[in-house]
Amino acid sequence: DAKTTQPPSMDCAEGRAANLPCNHSTISGNEYVYWYRQIHSQGPQYIIHGLKNNETNEMASLIITEDRKSSTLILPHATLRDTAVYYCIVSKNTNAGKSTFGDGTTLTVKP
Amino acid sequence: DVKVTQSSRYLVKRTGEKVFLECVQDMDHENMFWYRQDPGLGLRLIYFSYDVKMKEKGDIPEGYSVSREKKERFSLILESASTNQTSMYLCASITAGVGNNEQFFGPGTRLTVL
Numbered sequence: 001d002a003k004t005t006q007p008p009s010m011d012c013a014e015g016r017a018a019n020l021p022c023n024h025s026t027i028s029g030n031e032y033v034y035w036y037r038q039i040h041s042q043g044p045q046y047i048i049h050g051l052k053n054n055e056t057n058e059m060a061s062l063i064i065t066e067d068r069k070s071s072t073l074i075l076p077h078a079t080l081r082d083t084a085v086y087y088c089i090v091s092k093n094t095n096a097g098k099s100t101f102g103d104g105t106t107l108t109v110k111p
Numbered sequence: 112d113v114k115v116t117q118s119s120r121y122l123v124k125r126t127g128e129k130v131f132l133e134c135v136q137d138m139d140h141e142n143m144f145w146y147r148q149d150p151g152l153g154l155r156l157i158y159f160s161y162d163v164k165m166k167e168k169g170d171i172p173e174g175y176s177v178s179r180e181k182k183e184r185f186s187l188i189l190e191s192a193s194t195n196q197t198s199m200y201l202c203a204s205i206t207a208g209v210g211n212n213e214q215f216f217g218p219g220t221r222l223t224v225l
Contacts, residue, residue: 034213043115043201043216044154087153099214100170101146101154 004088009106018075020105022088025069031092033064035073037084078109115217117202123223130189132220134202143185148199160185192224
């Protein structure tokens with residue numbers, strides 16, 4: 001699986017959009033981008049994933065650049081409960097879950 | 112609601128003890144995983160299983176073994192616990208096949224080895 005690079009930490013004001021970047025310059029054609037988050041003292045939670053096109057669900061939006069070398073997770077209206085570590089992972093779907101999680105980005109949402 | 116449960120949230124054991132960490136999922140998933148999480152090292156895969164009685168080593172299997180006797184249960188075993196195995200242990204499961212790699216994680220077990 002390709003490796004990813006994320007900033008170690010970010011702050012966001014409550015109610016504003018949080019934009020979390022991820023670089024995955026060595027991504028290959030059949031690898032997907034997945035995002036998870038981990039709230040303190042809990043297991044990671046799946047947020048969203050995508051291959052080429054932008055994706056949106058009830059939790060977030062995922063924007064993948066045309067060359068697929070980077071992506072951005074957007075939380076449109078961050079709340080204090082969104083404070084967590086966010087992990088960007090690149091994985092082939094055929095790996096059936098065998099993924100490498102790095103250190104992620106610690107997002108702190110401030111009132 | 113899909114669910115992955117782990118037998119303990121917190122566990123304290125002594126060096127040399129045999130330790131069992133249990134994980135149960137109720138989603139009929141084929142694939143199950145054990146990770147450990149340490150500050151600065153992210154989540155590291157210890158072992159995984161694609162089917163009952165099948166297991167494969169992950170990135171850091173040394174000092175650990177696993178057991179998968181039933182589809183819903185995946186156990187991590189520390190044959191002789193050591194202080195460097197103090198960590199957060201996370202279990203996850205996923206359904207087999209191409210399509211979606213969404214992993215469902217349990218709440219974690221924080222193990223302290225004294």
